[in-house]
Amino acid sequence: MPDPVASLVKGTLDLLVLRTLELQPLHGAAIAERIFQTTRGTFQIKAGSLFPALHRLEQDGWISGEWETPPKGRRIKSYRLTREGRRHLSTEKAAWQRIVAAMSLVLESSS
Amino acid sequence: MAILSTVFARLRALRRSAHADRDLDDELRAYVEARADSYEQQGLGPAAATRAALIEVEGIEQVKERVRDVRIGSAISAALRDARSGARVLWRSPGYAAVVVFTIALGIGLNAAIFSVVHAVLWRSLPYPNPAGIVVIEADTRALPSAYSQSGAVFDVRAQSRLITSTAQAEGRDGSLVIDGVMERVAAARVTDDLLPLLGAIPLTLGRTLVTKEDADGIVVKGVVISHELWRRRFQGNPRVIGQRLMVNNFDVQVVGVLRPDFRLVLPEGNHAEERVDVLLPRDFSPGLLYRGLTAVGRIAPGARVTEAQAELDALAAGFVASHPSAYPNGLRLTVRALSDAVTRDVKPALMALIAAVGFVHLIACLNVANLLLARAKTRERELAVRRALGATRLRLIQQLLAENLIVAVLGGGCGLLLAGLGIGVLDWLRPVHVPRQSEIAIDGVVMVWTAGLTVISSMAFGLVPALAFTRDAHGQSLRAGSLQLRSRRLHRGLVLSEVALSIVPLIAAGLMLRTFVNLLNAPIGFDPAHVVTARIPLNLGAFSTIDRRSAFYRDAIARVRELPGVEAASVGGALPLAPVQATQRVWRSEDREPTPAIGVLQSLMPGYFGVMGIPLRAGRDISDDDVRHRRRVVVVDERLATLLWNGEAIGKRLGVGESKQPLEVVGVAGDIRAREIRDSGTSVIYVPSHVYEIEQTLVVKTRAPLSTIGPAIKRTVEALGPGRPVFDIRLMDDIVKASIDNTRFTMLVLSGFAVASLALAGVGLYGTLAYLMSQRTQEFGVRLALGASAASILGLVIREGGLLTGAGAALGLAGGIAVTRALRALLYGVTPLDGLTIASVVALVAVVAVVAVGWPAWRAARVDPTAALRAE
Numbered sequence: 001m002p003d004p005v006a007s008l009v010k011g012t013l014d015l016l017v018l019r020t021l022e023l024q025p026l027h028g029a030a031i032a033e034r035i036f037q038t039t040r041g042t043f044q045i046k047a048g049s050l051f052p053a054l055h056r057l058e059q060d061g062w063i064s065g066e067w068e069t070p071p072k073g074r075r076i077k078s079y080r081l082t083r084e085g086r087r088h089l090s091t092e093k094a095a096w097q098r099i100v101a102a103m104s105l106v107l108e109s110s111s
Numbered sequence: 112m113a114i115l116s117t118v119f120a121r122l123r124a125l126r127r128s129a130h131a132d133r134d135l136d137d138e139l140r141a142y143v144e145a146r147a148d149s150y151e152q153q154g155l156g157p158a159a160a161t162r163a164a165l166i167e168v169e170g171i172e173q174v175k176e177r178v179r180d181v182r183i184g185s186a187i188s189a190a191l192r193d194a195r196s197g198a199r200v201l202w203r204s205p206g207y208a209a210v211v212v213f214t215i216a217l218g219i220g221l222n223a224a225i226f227s228v229v230h231a232v233l234w235r236s237l238p239y240p241n242p243a244g245i246v247v248i249e250a251d252t253r254a255l256p257s258a259y260s261q262s263g264a265v266f267d268v269r270a271q272s273r274l275i276t277s278t279a280q281a282e283g284r285d286g287s288l289v290i291d292g293v294m295e296r297v298a299a300a301r302v303t304d305d306l307l308p309l310l311g312a313i314p315l316t317l318g319r320t321l322v323t324k325e326d327a328d329g330i331v332v333k334g335v336v337i338s339h340e341l342w343r344r345r346f347q348g349n350p351r352v353i354g355q356r357l358m359v360n361n362f363d364v365q366v367v368g369v370l371r372p373d374f375r376l377v378l379p380e381g382n383h384a385e386e387r388v389d390v391l392l393p394r395d396f397s398p399g400l401l402y403r404g405l406t407a408v409g410r411i412a413p414g415a416r417v418t419e420a421q422a423e424l425d426a427l428a429a430g431f432v433a434s435h436p437s438a439y440p441n442g443l444r445l446t447v448r449a450l451s452d453a454v455t456r457d458v459k460p461a462l463m464a465l466i467a468a469v470g471f472v473h474l475i476a477c478l479n480v481a482n483l484l485l486a487r488a489k490t491r492e493r494e495l496a497v498r499r500a501l502g503a504t505r506l507r508l509i510q511q512l513l514a515e516n517l518i519v520a521v522l523g524g525g526c527g528l529l530l531a532g533l534g535i536g537v538l539d540w541l542r543p544v545h546v547p548r549q550s551e552i553a554i555d556g557v558v559m560v561w562t563a564g565l566t567v568i569s570s571m572a573f574g575l576v577p578a579l580a581f582t583r584d585a586h587g588q589s590l591r592a593g594s595l596q597l598r599s600r601r602l603h604r605g606l607v608l609s610e611v612a613l614s615i616v617p618l619i620a621a622g623l624m625l626r627t628f629v630n631l632l633n634a635p636i637g638f639d640p641a642h643v644v645t646a647r648i649p650l651n652l653g654a655f656s657t658i659d660r661r662s663a664f665y666r667d668a669i670a671r672v673r674e675l676p677g678v679e680a681a682s683v684g685g686a687l688p689l690a691p692v693q694a695t696q697r698v699w700r701s702e703d704r705e706p707t708p709a710i711g712v713l714q715s716l717m718p719g720y721f722g723v724m725g726i727p728l729r730a731g732r733d734i735s736d737d738d739v740r741h742r743r744r745v746v747v748v749d750e751r752l753a754t755l756l757w758n759g760e761a762i763g764k765r766l767g768v769g770e771s772k773q774p775l776e777v778v779g780v781a782g783d784i785r786a787r788e789i790r791d792s793g794t795s796v797i798y799v800p801s802h803v804y805e806i807e808q809t810l811v812v813k814t815r816a817p818l819s820t821i822g823p824a825i826k827r828t829v830e831a832l833g834p835g836r837p838v839f840d841i842r843l844m845d846d847i848v849k850a851s852i853d854n855t856r857f858t859m860l861v862l863s864g865f866a867v868a869s870l871a872l873a874g875v876g877l878y879g880t881l882a883y884l885m886s887q888r889t890q891e892f893g894v895r896l897a898l899g900a901s902a903a904s905i906l907g908l909v910i911r912e913g914g915l916l917t918g919a920g921a922a923l924g925l926a927g928g929i930a931v932t933r934a935l936r937a938l939l940y941g942v943t944p945l946d947g948l949t950i951a952s953v954v955a956l957v958a959v960v961a962v963v964a965v966g967w968p969a970w971r972a973a974r975v976d977p978t979a980a981l982r983a984e
Contacts, residue, residue: 028138029145047142047168051135052181059182067134076141077134 025080197515215523218476220530283384298385318368520570615924621866630941637784639725654835677816701774731779893980913965
């Protein structure tokens with residue numbers, strides 16, 4: 001099955017991740033799972049796309065990763081949205097909505 | 112620099128740091144476990160769930176790699192951002208950028224040019240396998256009175272040394288080559304059998320190396336090895352060249368081998384060998400040659416050191432002297448040194464002087480750029496302060512300023528390399544006669560790397576000062592007023608002062624070299640090269656088999672040339688004074704049982720030579736045609752030798768020369784001339800008729816006719832006498848004299864170029880800084896003028912400032928220059944490093960430049976319009 005995300009523009013994946021983290025801090029696998037569930041299986045994001053995106057967003061300062069050691073088991077790195085990330089997300093959201101609206105106008109117009 | 116260091120730091124941190132890698136590893140493992148858990152919840156067994164999770168991940172290592180790429184990529188893009196903004200800043204002020212780039216280009220370009228020379232000549236290893244093991248062995252000839260006359264009592268290094276495993280001799284000479292009736296001049300060398308194996312030139316491209324036993328019969332040469340280039344050029348690269356016959360130096364020889372294309376004969380200058388040698392002739396090894404001043408080449412045993420070989424030779428020599436005390440009354444001293452040292456010994460002082468001078472030029476250029484950057488940062492003071500106040504870190508600002516500098520530095524370095532290419536062309540054009548390995552001088556990888564390193568380090572050095580100075584202010588003080596004014600002014604002044612000081616040193620060095628050159632030009636060389644035309648006339652020994660035939664030819668040629676219109680006098684002689692190759696012989700009073708040693712330059716001539724060359728006869732008579740006809744063994748000595756051997760009463764005395772058993776009778780005493788080099792005023796010259804010492808002769812013709820008409824006339828006249836009488840290499844005696852001081856001329860010209868460059872840079876720096884400082888004080892001057900100060904007092908103020916800077920800088924520079932120019936001593940002639948005239952001239956020159964550089968800003972300052980200046984703020 002081809003990865004539908006692979007054909008998505010970079011900004012879309014970023015947006016998905018940022019939006020997912022807006023609700024609560026999550027670690028890598030949980031982020032992928034959450035996106036999978038929310039989109040009802042449309043976006044199945046693989047590690048090869050997810051982790052580069054996470055690290056890029058972290059370097060841009062929009063999310064920050066923290067190590068947590070649960071009482072039992074391996075330490076895990078969970079990411080949360082930063083203040084800047086929140087601001088960035090809201091502008092991106094607005095932009096995305098404009099794009100969606102514009103695309104709908106084009107695709108649904110009866111010629 | 113900032114860009115590079117950031118990139119490298121992040122590369123290191125991410126590529127190599129185990130810490131970061133472990134983190135990533137943990138993160139991915141947790142991910143895989145989480146995925147496996149969810150597969151297990153879907154009903155898979157534990158092992159199958161883990162496998163499914165791993166398959167889904169598609170390779171943990173690949174994921175890691177992509178994450179690392181992201182990190183590095185963003186570091187590079189941050190650096191590129193800096194570079195782009197730096198480029199924009201520069202683009203907005205092209206004039207400033209051009210000045211900075213040009214200044215850097217000048218500094219870097221001159222440096223790269225000289226570095227490529229020094230690299231090729233001094234530092235690159237010799238083009239032989241295991242070059243460190245190749246040494247030369249020199250004998251101190253003065254210590255030996257007459258090793259010749261006592262043959263058999265000659266210490267043979269080759270036979271007795273254990274650490275020196277093989278020895279060879281080589282001596283360069285001119286060669287004449289005739290193939291299919293076409294003659295050309297080539298560089299030849301007589302080499303012993305061991306030379307090519309010793310230098311690692313075996314196997315040859317074709318054929319075998321020389322074997323003297325087979326390839327020579329006494330002095331008659333039968334076989335030669337030719338160069339790859341000659342083989343391609345004259346034999347069209349024909350593989351069947353071995354065994355082909357040709358004429359070399361009038362010997363009928365056959366080709367026994369062809370050298371490899373990259374073979375170069377790199378030997379000390381005293382061996383007169385050309386690096387691109389075309390023909391190798393066989394010769395026997397002879398310890399006697401060593402004592403005549405020809406060095407031997409040796410290879411030391413693997414693992415042995417030059418010092419150990421020296422110790423061994425010392426011990427052997429001491430033992431030999433003890434057993435043959437009469438052969439070596441002055442002891443015996445043999446010196447072993449690395450071939451690379453021996454080859455570069457003569458040019459090293461000059462090259463070191465040049466590289467030092469070019470270092471000064473570069474320092475001045477850097478200071479100039481620092482000054483410009485400082486002045487420029489000043490105009491951006493507010494911008495920087497605002498950004499600082501808005502929270503930019505100091506490091507970030509420094510990073511950005513350095514990025515800007517790096518851009519100009521890289522541009523400057525690039526232009527510098529172009530300039531260096533040009534510079535090498537100029538150096539080649541100024542070409543001195545003998546610089547070892549000259550053909551290898553080029554801008555290669557090493558030079559590029561060096562230039563890049565220099566560029567980066569310089570940009571760091573000159574960029575850091577202003578960057579630090581202008582980001583120090585963390586509290587936005589400069590938003591209020593020009594609080595940095597005072598400190599930066601002091602910095603400006605310090606930089607300019609250093610520039611002036613630094614420019615003095617190359618100026619003094621150039622001045623001293625100029626004086627040396629003039630001294631050499633004006634030195635009493637003892638003969639008059641003016642209006643003397645020379646032409647070489649090697650004879651075909653086949654056609655002129657006896658001494659009498661050869662003498663007859665010289666007599667005929669002289670007589671015919673004398674009849675040419677415009678010719679005042681003509682004769683033949685060889686080797687001409689100050690020509691690169693001179694024959695030296697040991698001479699002594701033949702009546703002495705224990706002779707006093709002396710070295711004499713031997714010149715062979717026909718009657719009339721003294722007249723043409725303008726060498727005065729002090730006593731006795733000239734060599735006459737009668738001497739030649741009766742083959743009398745007579746000699747004319749110079750005053751120096753007459754005084755040394757016979758207290759001036761030389762006529763009628765007998766002189767022992769070289770290996771000959773029969774002494775020569777002194778018939779005349781000539782004035783002293785400088786025969787070996789102009790700097791050498793201590794070596795005697797003896798003149799013998801051409802039948803006594805048969806060497807290739809040169810026509811010398813006194814004429815006021817121009818070379819372009821008389822040259823061809825001489826050639827036609829002599830060659831018309833019959834075949835086998837080639838005439839070539841027609842040139843003025845003046846040019847031979849000039850060529851003999853080419854090395855000094857070269858050093859002088861290049862040093863002068865550097866001196867001019869450094870003076871110009873210092874002048875520009877002085878002008879720019881004063882103009883800038885004055886423009887900042889325009890208001891102050893306006894107030895002063897408004898309050899009644901005269902224009903003259905403002906003028907005085909500026910001039911005082913400029914004068915002080917120049918004066919202090921010059922004083923500092925003179926002190927430094929006096930200390931530094933001592934190192935030039937080896938290059939100087941007739942002038943000491945503390946030459947008053949030179950120092951005075953340099954001071955005067957700097958003063959003139961300072962007047963111009965200070966005068967203009969001062970003039971402008973004095974013409975400040977008070978109302979305009981006060982309104983300006």
